[in-house]
Amino acid sequence: MDSILKVTNLNLKIPDRTLFSNLSFEIPRGKLTCITGENGVGKTTLIKHLLADLSHDYEEHAKFMVSRDQVQYVPQLRSIDDEYPLCIRDFAAFGLKTNSIFLNKEAKEKLAAILSETNLTKIADRPLGRASGGEKQRAYLAQALCANPKLLILDEATASLDQTSKHELLKMLRNVMKEHGLTIMFITHDPELIAAYADYELHLADKSGKLINKGDKN
């Protein structure tokens, strides 16, 4: 398998229990893999642990075929309150790898293209705090895409969205996956989304994990 991540015999403990014991799996490159498992099984903790290993170049149990700056992680919870003043365009632009507050022509074009891909062009000047749940998720996605990731990891990105917005986000993810040549890991509990959009499912249970082929989706 052409994989972007290979995990081998990983043991992961929290103070009062073992979350995973001899966990081994691979994540296929260029595909959308849903990470599933009951509440509290350790999905978020696993991802954070793997990213910490990558940051420290520790490869004994987790070997990424990409560098840390090629991975974007969109966390489950963000404290964006109603008064958050930054507009959607400026929030997304945080992902551009530039130190300047003035964007050059190339950066402006890239930002405009990503805002268009994520269906945010019309509302790009709206404060993020006033955006709906679906619009916020698309803004997080736009910011992540601005950083040119090869691997995108989203943690429960659809948890608070209605049916229409969930499907819209997943369709968008599959599009950007193709356009940008990305690999996506998507933590979710939603069986309907898994059936419709996942190429693979990594199911975590009993301190272990199993990769299931869900059939390639277009």
Ligand SMILES: Nc1ncnc2c1ncn2[C@@H]1O[C@H](COP(=O)(O)OP(=O)(O)OP(=O)(O)O)[C@@H](O)[C@H]1O
């Ligand atoms: N730093 C920590 N110290 C102690 N316990 C922790 C810590 N971080 C996470 N846990 C516990 O580890 C377990 C796994 O948590 P985690 O958030 O990874 O689960 P999850 O599978 O992502 O759950 P959910 O689907 O509810 O988001 C939980 O019981 C949680 O309370």
